[in-house]
Amino acid sequence: MAPCPEISYLSPMRIYKDFLFEAAHYLPSAPIGHPNSRVHGHSFRARVVIDGQPDAKSGLVFHFDDLTAAIEEARDALDHRLLNEIEGLEAPTLERISIWLWNRLQNRVPGLAEIQVSRDSCNEGCIYRGDAPTLPHAAE
Numbered sequence: 001m002a003p004c005p006e007i008s009y010l011s012p013m014r015i016y017k018d019f020l021f022e023a024a025h026y027l028p029s030a031p032i033g034h035p036n037s038r039v040h041g042h043s044f045r046a047r048v049v050i051d052g053q054p055d056a057k058s059g060l061v062f063h064f065d066d067l068t069a070a071i072e073e074a075r076d077a078l079d080h081r082l083l084n085e086i087e088g089l090e091a092p093t094l095e096r097i098s099i100w101l102w103n104r105l106q107n108r109v110p111g112l113a114e115i116q117v118s119r120d121s122c123n124e125g126c127i128y129r130g131d132a133p134t135l136p137h138a139a140e
């Protein structure tokens with residue numbers, strides 16, 4: 001039977017690495033006077049997930065040293081910054097940060113499957129799995 005094109009193949013092996021960054025932002029779409037419209041800071045947690053099969057010889061899907069190097073470059077661009085000043089993050093929501101990280105890492109991380117960005121302090125997060133069919137923007 002032919003596979004259903006709407007259900008993507010899920011690899012049986014996933015590896016991931018988490019990293020933290022602290023950053024300031026404001027949400028330009030917030031109403032004037034709302035706390036979200038003023039500069040404030042968050043502690044963010046991000047997770048980079050890779051799908052793949054372990055190499056027959058090395059046993060590795062992707063070496064964590066190489067993943068760490070890619071992450072460090074992206075983390076350095078975010079940590080202790082005003083996110084709104086970063087190209088592509090003019091509206092720095094969890095959703096936009098997830099997309100930004102995906103775009104930043106996809107050429108350096110083979111098998112990139114998912115980016116998660118969360119704020120543990122308020123139990124909120126975003127999971128992004130890369131380019132997908134365009135969805136309506138509920139908040140616009």
Ligand SMILES: Nc1nc2c(c(=O)[nH]1)N=C([C@H](O)[C@H](O)COP(=O)(O)OP(=O)(O)OP(=O)(O)O)CN2
Binds near residue numbers: 122
């Ligand atoms: N869908 C989304 N909604 C909101 C986002 C977002 O990224 N995606 N972001 C915000 C603001 O960043 C807002 O500052 C979050 O505020 P809140 O949930 O009240 O959390 P705190 O400011 O209390 O966070 P602390 O880190 O605990 O100070 C709003 N909506």
Ligand SMILES: [Zn+2]
Binds near residue numbers: 040041042
């Ligand atoms: Zn905020």
